[in-house]
Amino acid sequence: DTAVSQTPKYLVTQMGNDKSIKCEQNLGHDTMYWYKQDSKKFLKIMFSYNNKELIINETVPNRFSPKSPDKAHLNLHINSLELGDSAxxxxxxxxxxxxxxxFGSGTRLTVV
Amino acid sequence: AQTVTQSQPEMSVQEAETVTLSCTYDTSESDYYLFWYKQPPSRQMILVIRQEAYKQQNATENRFSVNFQKAAKSFSLKISDSQLGDAAMYFCAQPRDDKIIFGKGTRLHILP
Incomplete structure (x- = not known):
């Protein structure tokens, strides 16, 4: 069983679309995170949730909205995708x- | 402000040789933790080694060991008997304020 699973692994979409990335963990951990890794491989935190409560919300455009229905799931929804969201x-x-x-295995998002 | 610094963007080592990756960090805490993560081409992030600052002994995991110099705030990773499978990005990382801060990474090439 994969401990932290993300879907999809790859996502190619056009500018202006809305997309979601899902994440689930079966480790019983209380805290989940979203990080963005840019083209230079720099890892930057975006959000963290502790038991469904938002703990960290770094300077991220409000087009990005995390949702945690329970402590085992943390999804990321992105509205009006832009080229710079590719990561x-x-x-x-x-x-x-x-x-x-x-970590999950990552989702490579490409906005065209 | 960046608190974890990796000064070597890229390094190369001959197979079976030893290589050391450098990392410096900043903290005002007396007890803290430090990590090295490996990201192979598969992009999966893998925890390689963990060091607790309180412990005097340098952490070791098989061919991977650290040289932890607390006074100098230095935390280098030594890979012995380098193998082709060690080719990856290596990230030094430090927990800070309920999240982990990553350095910019060192890309390690293994020369056959």
């Missing part, structure tokens, strides 16, 4: 941050 988006989870994250 790899990683979901991760942890019980305590000092133990490190378990």
């Amino acid at each position: 790899v988006y990683f979901c991760a989870s942890s019980q305590v941050v000092r133990d490190g994250y378990t």
Whole structure:
């Protein structure tokens, strides 16, 4: 069983579309995260949720909206996609941050 | 502000040789944790090694070990007997304020 699973793995879409990326973890962790990895491989946090409650909301355009229906799921919805949104988006989870994250396999989003 | 610095964007090592990847960090805490993550071409993020600052002993995981210099705030990763499968991006990382901050990464090439 995959510990942190993201779908889809690849997403190609046109500018202006709305898309969602889903993430699920079966580790029983309380906290889930979304990171963006840009073309230079830099990893930057976007959001974190602890047991369905938004904890971290970094400076991200409000076209990005996370949703956590329960502590095992954290989805990312993106409205009005732009070329600059092209990146790899990683979901991760942890019980305590000092133990490190378990990452999903990433979603490569390409906006054309 | 960036608190984790990797000064080597790329490195190469001959197969079976030893290579050291550098990392410096910044913190005002007395006890903290540090990580090295590996991202192979598959893009999966894998936790390689974890160090607790309180422990004097350098962490080791098989061929991977760290040189932790607390006073210098240095946390380098040594890979012994390099193998082709070690080719990847390596990220130094530090938990900070309920999230993990990543360095910009070092791309490691293994020369056959």
